[in-house]
Amino acid sequence: MGVIVGGISAVLIAVLAWWLVRTYNRLVRLRNQTQASWAQIDVQLKRRHELIPNLVEGARGYAAHERATLEAVVAARGVATGGGLGIVDQAAAEDALTASLGRLLALGENYPQLKADRHFATLQEELTTAEDRIAYARQFYNSAVQSYHTALESFPGNLLAGLGGAHGRKEYFEAGAVVQDAVQVRFA
Amino acid sequence: MTFEAELYWSGAGLIALWLAAFGIALAATRNGAVEAAPATQEFGPEPESPAVVALLANRWRSVDRAAAATLLDLAARGLLELRQPADDPAHSTVHLTGKDAADLTPYERRVLARVAERAGETGAPIGAIAFRGEERAKAWNGALRQEIVVEARRRGLSRTRFAPLLATALFMTLFAPGALFGVAAVSGGHGIRGALAVAVLPALPLMWLLARSLGERATPRGLERAGHWAGVQAWLHAHEEFAPLPPAAVTVWDRYLGYGTALGVTSRAGRLLGFDAGDKRRVWSSYGGTWRPVRxxxxxxxxxxGATTARLLQLACAAGVVAVGLYLFAVLRQPDWAVTTGPDADHSLRRPGLLLSAGWVGIALLGVLVAGRFGRWTLFVAFLALMPGNFGSAHGWLGHAMDRSGLLVGETVAIVSFGALAAYYLTLAVLERRxxxxxxxxxxxxxxxxxxxxxxxxxxxxxxxxxxxxxxxxxxxxxxxxxxxxxxxxxxxxxxxxxxxxxxx
The missing domain is CATH 2.40.50.140 (Nucleic acid-binding proteins)
Structure with missing residues (x-):
């Protein structure tokens, strides 16, 4: 009788241990996924940052006296690439950069020669592509953060999170009001 | 060894040789290993369409999920629109946007045409896209596969597994052993029909083997791109929230949903957008004005x-024959039928259960005969039906049943049931005349x-x-x-x- 009870207890303990290990490993995997997703955002942001100097130089050739606009872009880029920013501050800096870039690209409407410049057009296209990629990277990152938070706040993730350390809530990389498109509501 | 025997052995040797050559051809043309790239969200420059990615992800064997992935891709590119009006994604609808479809590939046009056929101008539930029959679904998907393969070849990602010369050589030589067997059969004095059968039979399994292995295989460029897409697949797999996304999520995830479906990551969207034969028991119909599922x-x-009047009368006769037969058997049988007799007999019961079973099974056979259902397996089944009675007798059961005169309870139930069945068939026959x-x-x-x-x-x-x-x-x-x-x-x-x-x- 004692052997049977002992055997059942051993099986239950083994199952419990397996469940806890599995849950903890899932937490680790999800945390790593948020980090990998953030790295993707970082790559896309760097790609955009690298395009900006050429874009500014291209615009300067046709619209040199729009100094304020050009300098605003350079300054916003400086803040965004300055380093040491947290996720929320980085998102705000990128929003500011996006807003100043919008004003720079709008110059093309006032300066037909600038608009017709093939190099400027190519850069503009590359910038658009880079921004699309940033948008998707942001979606993936936020999705990873959401999965991680759900796992952290669910049982037994909420108990296990404190054991190994290094587990805590992550910031969402949210689009600011400047870059958010108006939501189009369609009634099916 | 006789001449015929030599021919037979030579034929067997040729089969072994053919199989060896075929095995070498298979080994030489197998797909190389796909080296998965690091997990990435990048599609790369000029990415392949999700349908071609589905071919690569299925190791060039099939294009499972390609049609669903193409539909989602068309939605991501604005040619279609997916709407989910309630919580259940199975009730999502698909609509044409009217956007110019000039630059589409043939398989994209095929998918779009299928959606247009079902959706019309008002849209249709995604469940209505499925075909309502196996044959049409098979033909449609076969044509789709061909078009995708053409595109994959154009991009240098795929090629035929066997070169035409090799395929022809393998096809022609698979008849050689049969030819030798045929000659051996003729020279051995067999008739021409026998010789033909012996000649054709060995070719059939070889032909089946060859037909099964014909298809596509990877090019070096194809393996490289498959590795890249394996990296995308790993990236999407790592995002747990991606797998259960519904088709309407294409609004947010754009082309990622199509590629995720092609790579087998977004299982839910792929499952809901079935371009297959559909559910036999639940079909979407718009007859009467609005789309609704009909069970x-x-x-x-x-x-x-579905029986005719004549058939119903025949079935009524069969059921009546069984009912009457069972009644007569119960009334007429005597306990001493199952008792041993003769000069040395001890008047013990001999297999009473087997005797009862034989009576019942015999009557059932008569009913089957009258019903015109006597098939090749009927006697075998009847033989099996005798086994429980035989088994019961061997263990001393059913002896009392044979001793009793009159109807057993089981017999009464069977007689009433078959009688009712006969009456039911007769009633149907009368109603059928209206x-x-x-x-x-x-x-x-x-x-x-x-x-x-x-x-x-x-x-x-x-x-x-x-x-x-x-x-x-x-x-x-x-x-x-x-x-x-x-x-x-x-x-x-x-x-x-x-x-x-x-x-x-």
């Missing part, structure tokens, strides 16, 4: 389903039966109910294509279709 019941076990009813509606499905002589199921939506019971289309009547609107003259009692007129094809 179909197929009365497989209903007695007299004037037929007329029903008009859209054919939802045509389902064949395993027995070719049995009536086929014809599921019709009359537009006034969400449930329907299939009608019985006689085997000799021409098939009606699903989607046609037909006017049927039917007998409600047997659900037999007496005549069918196609209103719109």
């Amino acid at each position: 179909i019941r197929y009365p497989r076990l209903r007695p007299g389903f 004037a037929p009813h007329t029903v008009t509606g859209e054919v939802l499905r045509m389902e064949p039966r395993r027995r070719e002589s049995a009536p086929r199921f014809l599921a019709l939506d009359t537009g006034d109910a969400d449930r329907t019971v299939a009608w019985a289309l006689p085997p000799e009547a021409p098939a009606v294509a699903p989607g046609s609107v037909v006017r049927l003259a039917v007998s409600p009692a047997t659900r037999a279709v007496r005549s069918a007129d196609v209103v719109t094809g």
Whole structure:
């Protein structure tokens, strides 16, 4: 009788241990996924940052006296690439950069020669592509953060999170009001 | 060794040689290993379409999920729109946007055409995209695969597994062993039919092997791109929230949803967008004005389903014969039938259960004979049916049953049941003589039966109910294509279709 009870207890303990290990490993995997997703955002942001100097130089050739606009872009880029920013501050800096870039690209409407410049057009296209990629990277990152938070706040993730350390809530990389498109509501 | 024996052995040797050559050809043309790239969200420059990615992800063997992935990709590119009006993604609808479709590939046009056929101008539930029959779904998907393969070859990602010369050589040589067997059979004095059979038989399995292995294989460029897409797959797999995304999530995830479906990551979206034969029991129909799911019941076990008056009378006779037979057997049998007799007999019971079983099974066989259902397995089944009685006798059971005079309880139940069945068939036969009813509606499905002589199921939506019971289309009547609107003259009692007129094809 004692052997049977002992055997059942051993099986239950083994199952419990397996469940806890599995849950903890899932937490680790999800945390790593948020980090990998953030790295993707970082790559896309760097790609955009690298395009900006050429874009500014291209615009300067046709619209040199729009100094304020050009300098605003350079300054916003400086803040965004300055380093040491947290996720929320980085998102705000990128929003500011996006807003100043919008004003720079709008110059093309006032300066037909600038608009017709093939190099400027190519850069503009590359910038658009880079921004699309940033948008998707942001979606993936936020999705990873959401999965991680759900796992952290669910049982037994909420108990296990404190054991190994290094587990805590992550910031969402949210689009600011400047870059958010108006939501189009369609009634099916 | 005789000349014939030499020929047979030579043929066997040729088969071994052919198999060896075939094995070498298979080994030489197998796909190399795909080296998965690091997990990435990048599609790369000029990415392949999701349909081609599905071919690569399925190791060049099939294009599973390609049609669903293409639909999602068309939605991401604005040619289609997916809307989810409620919580259940299965009720999502697909709509044409009217955007210019000039630059589409043939397989994209095929998918778009299928959606347009179902959606029209008002849209359709995604479940309505499925085909309502195996054959059409198979033909459509076969053509889709061909078009995708053409595109993959154009991009240098795929090629035929065997070069034409090799395929021809393998095909021609697979007849050589059979030829030797045929000559051996003729010279051994066998008739020409026997010789032909011996000549053809060895070629059939070899031909099957060859046909199975014909197909596509990777090019070096294809393996490289497959590795890249394996990296995308790993990236998408790592995002747990991606797998259960519904089709309407394409609004947020754009082309990622299509690629995720092609790579087998977004299983839910792929499952809901089935370009297959669809669910036999639940079909979306717009007959009557609005789209709604119609549940179909197929009365497989209903007695007299689709039977003619003559057939019903025959079945009534069969059931009556069994009922009367069982009654007579119960009344006329004597306890001493199962007692050993003769000069040395001790008057002990000999297998009373077997005797009872033999009587019952014999009567059942008579009923089967009258019903015209005597087949090649009937006697075998009858033999098996005797076994429980024999087993019971061996263990001393059923002895008392044989001793008793009159009806056993089981016999009474069987007699009443078969009597009722005979009465039921007779009633159906009378009802069958009444004037037929007329029903008009859209054919939802045509389902064949395993027995070719049995009536086929014809599921019709009359537009006034969400449930329907299939009608019985006689085997000799021409098939009606699903989607046609037909006017049927039917007998409600047997659900037999007496005549069918196609209103719109």
